[in-house]
Amino acid sequence: MSDDDLRGWEFVCTTAELLPGEKRSVWAGDTAILVFNLDGDLHALEDRCSHEDFELSSGTFDAAEGSIECILHGARFDVRDGRALCAPAYAPVAKFPVRVIDGAVYTRDDPG
DSSP states (O other): OOGGGGTTOEEEEEGGGSOTTOEEEEEETTEEEEEEEETTEEEEEESSOSSSSOOGGGSEEETTTTEEEOTTTOOEEETTTOOBOSTTOOSOOOEEOEEEETTEEEEOSOOO
16 A cells, blocks of 8 residues: 555554444544544544544544434434434534555545
8 A cells, every 4th residue: 555545644543442332533634523433343433523523532522323422412423424313413514434444544534
């Protein structure tokens, strides 16, 4: 894998540092991104509640449900696609791509 293939991708951690049920925050450009390991599948969302501009990383990741709860007002989001699961949030959280290359996890500020 060449450096050109990783241009624009931000290193998050190794796969050994992000076990199932864990989350990890990283900055990609000006965007805070939260990467989740949901039963071995990696997902990335913007680390910002769509209800209030508050970091989701301080909330609780429920790996059994596949959700993250904002500690500010209790809004929950599906970590797989960013959709809001309950009020007071109605808008989704931006989802970002994740790549694993040679045991290293990467994401980038490119909502998809």
